[in-house]
Amino acid sequence: xxxxxxxxxxxxxxxxxxxxxxxxxxxxxxxxxxxxxxxxxxxxxxxxxxxxxxxxxxxxxxxxxxxxxxxxxxxxxxxxxxxxxxxxxxxxxxxxxxxxxxxxxxxxxxxxxxxxxxxxxxxxxxxxxxxxxxxxxxxxxxxxxxxxxxxxxxxxxxxxxxxxxxxxxxxxxxxxxxxxxxxxxxxxxxxxxxxxxxxxxxxxxxxxxxxxxxxxxxxxxxxxxxxxxxxxxxxxxxxxx
Ligand code: TMP
Numbered sequence: 001x002x003x004x005x006x007x008x009x010x011x012x013x014x015x016x017x018x019x020x021x022x023x024x025x026x027x028x029x030x031x032x033x034x035x036x037x038x039x040x041x042x043x044x045x046x047x048x049x050x051x052x053x054x055x056x057x058x059x060x061x062x063x064x065x066x067x068x069x070x071x072x073x074x075x076x077x078x079x080x081x082x083x084x085x086x087x088x089x090x091x092x093x094x095x096x097x098x099x100x101x102x103x104x105x106x107x108x109x110x111x112x113x114x115x116x117x118x119x120x121x122x123x124x125x126x127x128x129x130x131x132x133x134x135x136x137x138x139x140x141x142x143x144x145x146x147x148x149x150x151x152x153x154x155x156x157x158x159x160x161x162x163x164x165x166x167x168x169x170x171x172x173x174x175x176x177x178x179x180x181x182x183x184x185x186x187x188x189x190x191x192x193x194x195x196x197x198x199x200x201x202x203x204x205x206x207x208x209x210x211x212x213x214x215x216x217x218x219x220x221x222x223x224x225x226x227x228x229x230x231x232x233x234x235x236x237x238x239x240x241x
Contacts, residue, residue, distance in 0.1 A: 001129050005088035006208050009099040011185075012137035013171050014160050015150030020194060021137065021201045022095045024226050028202070028218065029093050029209065037087045040097040042075035045082045051075040056157035063158070065111040069118065072103055073125040080127050088129075093209060100126055101134060101177050101185070106159065109173035110166045133208045134185040135201055136178050141190075143167035195223035 008025075010018040019040075026036045042052040054060065055071040076099070087094050100122035108118040139146055143164050150160055178185040186204035191197045199216075202223075206213035 001127075003085075003088035004091040006093045006133075007084065007088055007096070007129065007131050008093065008205055008208065009096045009101070009131040009134045010137065011098060011101045011105070011134055011174055011177075013139065013143060013146040013167060013174070015146040015148070016137040016139050017190065017194075017197070018097050018137050020226075021135070021188075021198060022097055024194075024198050025201060025205065026095055028222075035087075035090065035092040037083065037092050037094045038097075039079065039083065039094065041079065041099055041102065042072055044079045044096075047078045047082075048075040051078075056159060058155065058158050058161060060158060065107065065113055068111065069103070069107045069113055069121065072107065073121045076100065076103075076122075077125040077127075080125065080129055084129065085127065096131075099131060099134070101136075101174065104177060105170045105173035110162065110170045112169075131184060133205050134181075135204050136174055136185055136187045137190065137197075137201075138174075138187050139190045143171055146171075194226040195220075198226045199223050 010022055012018050022038055026038050029036045041048075042055060043049045051071050051074055055063070055068060055075070084094055084096070103118055103122055104115070107113050108115040144167075147156075147160060147164065147167055150156070175187075178187050188197060188200045188204050191200065199218075202211070202216055202218065203213050205211075206216065211217070
């Protein structure tokens with residue numbers, strides 16, 4: 001699907017730090033005067049946020065895997081129609097925390113629903129929209145560590161409570177998706193510092209946002225801001241503008 005904007009999605013297991021890197025990239029693009037729309041899936045519209053509450057609420061123990069799949073797809077269909085397609089038509093850069101690769105990883109591999117149906121449902125809900133680039137954040141730490149990080153100081157949502165075996169299947173599925181579509185999906189291995197990881201994220205999206213991947217015009221000092229910005233952002237509970 002042709003559009004004037006750029007559509008970049010971020011994927012990874014729970015607790016992989018995607019949000020941090022989305023915020024940091026958004027800031028760099030906005031500093032260049034570009035319109036950036038940051039979204040999360042499920043979510044990003046009033047209807048999709050209500051569906052998010054429903055699908056992630058740990059009290060909904062009775063929810064079946066098919067219901068779960070359809071709720072994620074419903075949230076996506078609304079987000080694509082109401083926000084993503086109009087933003088791309090305006091020429092914005094859309095950064096989305098998760099998109100249909102998560103459905104393949106969590107519902108087809110995690111929940112073990114039929115992959116062909118999941119793919120067809122993804123196509124339908126996303127109106128055929130394919131990300132220009134997908135950044136897969138790989139903590140290289142395994143499901144258990146990721147879950148511990150995600151559940152630090154809180155009880156966990158319905159998906160986070162699905163267990164280590166489930167989340168191990170999810171991580172393996174993301175690796176497979178990256179291997180199957182190397183042009184679209186770039187794997188970023190987490191570095192010891194956030195600034196190191198941020199630098200790799202910038203390189204991974206450079207060509208699609210029009211930066212020279214070999215000579216990014218951001219120096220070490222720029223990337224060193226990553227920690228300060230993200231901790232301030234966490235305190236404020238919002239995205240970096
Ligand atoms: P997050 O926004 O904190 O990552 O939470 C979203 C959760 O929903 C996360 O556990 C991944 C899961 N998920 C799916 O299972 N299927 C999907 O299609 C999407 C978008 C997310």
